[in-house]
Amino acid sequence: MRATISKAKIEDLDDVLRLEQRVWNDNTVNNKYDLGTSIRFGHAFVAKHRGKVVGAILAMRTADGSVFVQDWFVDPNHRGKGIGRTLYSKLIESAAAPIVTLVSPKFSASVAVHKKLGFKPVKLVKNAYFVGDTARFLMRKESKRSDNDSE
Numbered sequence: 001m002r003a004t005i006s007k008a009k010i011e012d013l014d015d016v017l018r019l020e021q022r023v024w025n026d027n028t029v030n031n032k033y034d035l036g037t038s039i040r041f042g043h044a045f046v047a048k049h050r051g052k053v054v055g056a057i058l059a060m061r062t063a064d065g066s067v068f069v070q071d072w073f074v075d076p077n078h079r080g081k082g083i084g085r086t087l088y089s090k091l092i093e094s095a096a097a098p099i100v101t102l103v104s105p106k107f108s109a110s111v112a113v114h115k116k117l118g119f120k121p122v123k124l125v126k127n128a129y130f131v132g133d134t135a136r137f138l139m140r141k142e143s144k145r146s147d148n149d150s151e
């Protein structure tokens with residue numbers, strides 16, 4: 001099964017939001033205004049299979065010039081087929097800057113995947129979002145020119 005990766009368009013907003021909220025089982029994980037902002041002004045890519053959104057990566061440039069990944073997700077029915085990695089590769093190529101993200105220590109799989117993608121844990125941020133239990137690892141991947149990852 002192949003998926004097509006493309007830059008997200010504003011017409012994709014509702015589908016991306018629905019999938020994101022389904023993946024996290026959380027209707028507050030994003031809202032259409034935040035999502036619309038990352039689609040219009042950030043680095044946002046979608047994976048589509050037969051015209052249906054099956055994954056996305058959403059990121060914005062930060063004040064220090066790095067690119068912060070707000071979310072990265074693939075439809076559970078389409079995981080393990082390289083879609084997630086391809087989405088990240090697109091982002092890395094498009095960002096051409098260090099990439100940072102916050103990953104829950106509880107998601108050991110996600111921490112492991114980020115390490116595979118060349119990220120290094122920088123520090124544990126104890127209360128990343130000031131709601132509930134939101135300790136997160138700040139993970140960072142240097143841009144290609146400054147690292148020697150094998151990607």
Ligand SMILES: CC(C)(COP(=O)(O)OP(=O)(O)OC[C@H]1O[C@@H](n2cnc3c(N)ncnc32)[C@H](O)[C@@H]1OP(=O)(O)O)[C@@H](O)C(=O)NCCC(=O)NCCS
Binds near residue numbers: 109112
């Ligand atoms: C994380 C996620 C986006 C990966 O998407 P995916 O399409 O299944 O990933 P891929 O098939 O491209 O696999 C990418 C790499 O991660 C590895 N991987 C994927 N799932 C894994 C898991 N549960 N445990 C360990 N490694 C895993 C794969 O082996 C692959 O490495 P390889 O290319 O060296 O073989 C997807 O599992 C997901 O949506 N999870 C829920 C949301 C989430 O946790 N997002 C991350 C937020 S920090």
